[in-house]
Amino acid sequence: GAAMAHGHGPGRCRCCGEEAAERGAAWGLYLRIDRQRLQCLNERREGPGATVFRPWEERGDRSKFVESDDDEELLFNIPFTGSVKLKGVIVMGEDDGTHPAEMRLFRNIPHMSFDDTAKEPEQSFSLSRDPLGELEYPTKIARFSNVYHLSMHFPKNFGAETTKIFYIGLKGEWTEAHRHEVTICNYEASANPADHKLEQITPQTHFIS
Secondary structure (H helix, E strand, C coil), rough: HEEEEEHCCCCCCCCCCHHHHHHHHHHHHHHEECCCCEEEECEEECCHHHHHHCHHHHHCEEEEEEEECCCCCEEEEEEEEEEEEEEEEEEECCCCCCCEEEEEEEEECCCCHHHHCCCCEEEEEEEECCCCCCEEEECCHHHHHEEEEEEEEEECCCCCCCEEEEEEEEEEEEECCCCCHHHHHHHHHHHHHHHHHHHHHHHHHHHHC
């Protein structure tokens, strides 16, 4: 019992900074997104969709947000660089009608379009307005344990014409993909004898002309 009396309860001997750092690390899946292939459909301007996936500590940066265009719907196609076990999601918006009111998650359906959202999602959530990025929505982990592509559909908001999202946090674990064929392709491309032939031919052709 002496050890107990020492007061090393969970979280007792930690300073706030460490706890925040740990919490931030838990929301590190944004690092595992293949940003070259990330898509946000119906975004008003090209590109801001990617900026909502950023460090947890920077969720309060209100200069970065995505806004929908024609109506209130937004659809994100998020390919990961490996396999992800998704455990939780944060969705942060304005404290007004532009905040998304519903979120539907689909697993491993690359290049989803709005037509595809008629399918049954793996899980859907009613969202509350969360201007500070404090609410965590836990996923059914069994359904999201081997995710290489996540689609997030926001079908409606709290009554505004367009939807705004400032930050999306993704919490979970990442495992490297074992894709040997990719490595082989890269290797062949870099050691392609045809490339060398071209280099040798070029100066002669130049000389002839």
